[in-house]
Amino acid sequence: MNKLKEVIAISQFPSQNVSKNNDMLDVFVKRELNTIVLALLAKEPMCGRELKLAVFKHFNILLSSGTLYPLLHELEKENLLQCHNGVKTKTYRPTDEKKIKMMIYEHIAAKNHLNAFLEKTITQGD
Numbered sequence: 001m002n003k004l005k006e007v008i009a010i011s012q013f014p015s016q017n018v019s020k021n022n023d024m025l026d027v028f029v030k031r032e033l034n035t036i037v038l039a040l041l042a043k044e045p046m047c048g049r050e051l052k053l054a055v056f057k058h059f060n061i062l063l064s065s066g067t068l069y070p071l072l073h074e075l076e077k078e079n080l081l082q083c084h085n086g087v088k089t090k091t092y093r094p095t096d097e098k099k100i101k102m103m104i105y106e107h108i109a110a111k112n113h114l115n116a117f118l119e120k121t122i123t124q125g126d
Contacts (some may be wrong), residue, residue: 029059034071035107038080042100045084045093048072 029036033055040046040054051072052063072092075081080100084091094100 025059026061029055029061030067032107033063033067034075035104037068037071037075038094038100039104041081041092042094042097042104045091047086047089047091049089051092 036055037051040051046054048065048068052068055061055063072081072083076083076092079095081092082095084093
């Protein structure tokens with residue numbers, strides 16, 4: 001049970017303690033990639049190459065073009081992103097930054113609720 005308490009303590013500061021080679025992190029990043037991309041683009045407009053570099057920098061995960069560009073096109077179809085054609089690159093930015101930020105805050109609140117439930121459930125009886 002001490003290992004469980006250690007994992008819970010570490011989870012309080014995930015950005016400092018999660019190994020960038022963690023398989024679970026890889027699964028979560030890929031599952032939440034649309035939210036991650038929207039968050040990055042809400043911070044600043046980027047081209048696909050810059051998005052790939054940002055994801056790698058933060059999570060040590062290399063995205064293929066076959067993963068990223070279909071996602072960007074889907075977010076465009078959903079009217080969440082707009083694409084601006086430059087000379088050599090396409091730059092993506094949110095269509096409505098306030099809407100994107102609200103979506104992200106709702107996402108965070110839902111994840112926090114889920115995490116609190118999971119922590120409470122596994123620590124009951126300690």
